[in-house]
Amino acid sequence: MVYLALIALIGGIACGMAGLDDTLPVEMIVSHKDLILYALMFLVGISIGLNRGIIKKIKEYHIRIFVIPAGIIAGSLAGGIVSGLLTGLPLNESTAIASGLGWYSLSGVAIGNLAGAQAGSIAFLSNLLREIFSFFSIPLIAEKLNYPTCIAPAGATSEDTTLPMMIRYTDGETVVLSVFNGVICSAAVPFLISFCYNLF
Amino acid sequence: MDVIIIMCAGILVSKIFFPIKWKRINELLQLICTLLLIFSMGVILGSREDFLDTITTLGSQSILFFLIPAVFSVIAVYPLTKIFLNDKKGKGKDEN
Structure with missing residues (x-):
């Protein structure tokens, strides 16, 4: 699966760089990616439904379901502070960049507006790299640590782009936690960027 | 939603x-x-259009800004999952 994902990613980048994104099959795929995601989520829902007892398990988590998004936000902000100290970037910019939690499109634009083009570009690229890193770290974390920790590097992307890897390498229960975490983190990103940029 | x-x-x-x-x-x-x-x-x-330019000019800083927060997130979440959630781990489904 990792190899197939890598081939699909590199193939897509190559198509984009070669200007093939205007050709009919590629354009069809890209313009309908939301529908593909919806189809995937529907199929995931079927898988969850076939796996008896998952919903009951999720209900049992109660307030503990928030520990993963809380840990991700705390870890990312701490990482932003350390990155800022290492690169010499002001603390407000460095924490705002780390607050993107992998949501590169939003954080790139938002931080670009707040702190200028250079910080916006770093936000875009670092959050994009985080998403790609998540893709390929999920199988390793699932094997070496545990399933719920796979959600940590994915951050806000755990409800969409990195979800397929979660489906492939963890279990139905972790997939539901992953979607929940993605919703919480995605809702938190705009607030966190603004909060960090103005507070520090 | x-x-x-x-x-x-x-x-x-x-x-x-x-x-x-x-x-x-x-x-x-x-x-x-x-x-x-x-x-x-x-x-x-x-x-x-600026994909390659962005990667080459701001690459090193961007690497730090993705790697450290991502690793710190794992460091923060792993003990929390050990304490509060089911600590399941296993080989990927491909190997099962």
Whole structure:
């Protein structure tokens, strides 16, 4: 699966760089990616439904379901502070960049507006790299640590782009936690960027 | 939010009508959708005019800004999952 994902990613980048994104099959795929995601989520829902007892398990988590998004936000902000100290970037910019939690499109634009083009570009690229890193770290974390920790590097992307890897390498229960975490983190990103940029 | 609603619709369909013998087809369709999504992400990235320029000029700083927060997130979440959640681990489904 990792190899197939890598081939699909590199193939897509190559198509984009070669200007093939205007050709009919590629354009069809890209313009309908939301529908593909919806189809995937529907199929995931079927898988969850076939796996008896998952919903009951999720209900049992109660307030503990928030520990993963809380840990991700705390870890990312701490990482932003350390990155800022290492690169010499002001603390407000460095924490705002780390607050993107992998949501590169939003954080790139938002931080670009707040702190200028250079910080916006770093936000875009670092959050994009985080998403790609998540893709390929999920199988390793699932094997070496545990399933719920796979959600940590994915951050806000755990409800969409990195979800397929979660489906492939963890279990139905972790997939539901992953979607929940993605919703919480995605809702938190705009607030966190603004909060960090103005507070520090 | 829409993603959650659609996932719930899938759960409902599986509860009301979905033969277990179609499970394998469902997994295959998931794989196809996954690869199409990854491919489209690659196309979007590759078609950005400043994609290569951005990578070459701000690459080193960007690496620090993705790696440290991502690793710190793992460091923060792992003990929390050990304490508060089920500590399940295993080999990827490919190997099972």
